[in-house]
Amino acid sequence: MDESARAQAVSLMDRRKALNAFRIGDALFHRITWSAAIFVLLLLGAIIGALIWGAAPALSKFGFAFIYSERWSVNNEIFGALSPIYGTLMSSLIAMLIAVPVGIGIAIFLTELCPMGLRRPIGIAIELLAGIPSIIYGIWGFFVLAPFLKEYVMPALDEWLAPVPILNVIFEGPGYAASLLTAGLILAIMVLPFITAISRDVFATVPPVLKEAAFGVGCTKWEVVRNVVIPYTRVGVVGGVMLGLGRALGETMAVTFVIGNSKRISFSLLDPATTISATIANEFQEASGMYTSALLALGLLLFGITFTVLAISRVMLARLDKKAGA
């Protein structure tokens, strides 16, 4: 064997060694990422399992009455979740009624009407709103918004709407500073940036040629937005709204500060109420036995509600992606 053949053999050996090392590295990498993914699934499964297991005693004792009964008596171990469910849904509904039109309005302004120089500053301000921790909203709501509403807004609502049927029940005074309305307003401010940011992004996906065609046949800006932009992006906007709703339903700290933590259902928005997450945050540490189980059942309910909302938003966003790709 001459020198060059030997050198070739050595280099072949080196190559094999190196390739082997690559293969092992790849397999290892594959395993690690794979187990990370499985770990998340296991974790999710464990959380659901623990919730169901913990909630089982309460759910089997109260059955469906747990959902439609209002009475929450720790002393008598009678637990009904209607009041927290009502508060959770109502506070989120108020938030959506305010945040959806305002959020979409901001998004339309930013994409269609805003002068170029202003787009970035306003966009960044909205994104900053999304980054504020919820406890800050809670403190601001407690010290600033709640007293302001109680002092100036609530007496006026109560007085002006007194002769209007239905509305006089919904806004019946004198009202509490910590109320369903206050919580709904705080939530509206908290979800506004989500709805705005997603709406702005999906509005930007509208092909310019569509808009130009509409302008070409003489449409006004309003007509373009109404008949081209919104129909084209409807599904995506709904997806953004659902993401915001998901946040509103689960928000804990800010709501606990301003909702008044009362388990009485009142049809006046100016009265205190409670939500599922606020109830759990307030009462978990003191609970034992059936009480703990009832709180875990509340958690399971909230999990179910937010999971449904998020699933719907996923489906809608997926449909939008398909449409954009086609």
Add this chain to the structure above:
Amino acid sequence: MDLQNFFRVALVAGAALAAGQTARAADITGAGATFPAPLYAKWAEAYKKETGNGLNYQAIGSGGGVNQIKAKTVTFGASDIPQTAEDQAKAGLVQWPMVMGGIVAVVNLDGVKPGEIAIDGDTLANIYLGKIKRWDDAAIKKLNPNVKLPSAGITPVYRSDGSGTTFNFTDYLSRVSADWKAKAGVSQSPEWPVGIGAKGNDGVAGSVAQTKNSIGYVEYAYAKQQKLTYADMTNKAGKKVTPTAAAFQAAAANADWAKAPGYYLILNDQPGDASWPMTAATFILMHKEPTDKAASTEALKFFDWAYKNGKIAEDLDYIPMPASVIEQVRKTWATDVKNK
């Protein structure tokens, strides 16, 4: 049960991490009532300076304290709700009173300063039952002929979490109002007919400070810290008293601890012209046969030192236990707690 224990352990671990504290061997761990928390913090600070040993006390509420000590996640539990002698025996616990204090009604009324307004138990019960809805109600006017009361709705503030302070407050209302006893009763978290809830003694104090025309109930130290307007009260003897250490002391003096099995005693609505009507003791719970005997010994050393430093309690307007009771408690430690 295992699941619940797991949650509790997770909770305490989380709280300890959140406080940024690492539990060292010499540190004594305890959890429970918020009512005496300001005092335990002061005691711990002074004790650390003197001996180098720290105390890690988590003010998570009385019910939580009882749960924690039963789950053995802490060396001692603290509670404002005394456990009966049977309950103690069942869980293998020993209980003793650590310090006493007063619960006061606090209000937020424009132009009304501390002690300028007076209230009695029945009126307080009716406010929290929603039967008295406005500040210019005849019952409140009658007690305060010289105070300009606003024509405004009352916002009662209560504890949204389960609470020993609430237990003692509702116990008092049940003693003075048959109506309260029938409709709401004694509980650490009753079904409140009216009002808004806030978390912890500090939460109630904050909400009252923030909400005009509101009323709340807090441990006296919290009212003092937040400079809230406390109300004078009519006691069992029919006399008007101002919440002061002397008034709490007068009520506490009636307590006959020697005759209370397992130190189960409630101090509300005591006789005597000078007695403050809402007075409560706060209790410590420990295992008779602790698993960590060294930690248990350290904890008892701390409590013994705390009894000797009642001055610190007085500075915060708590009432130290009388010397005779302290002697009795020391005997209980010697016979009941098996640290060897």
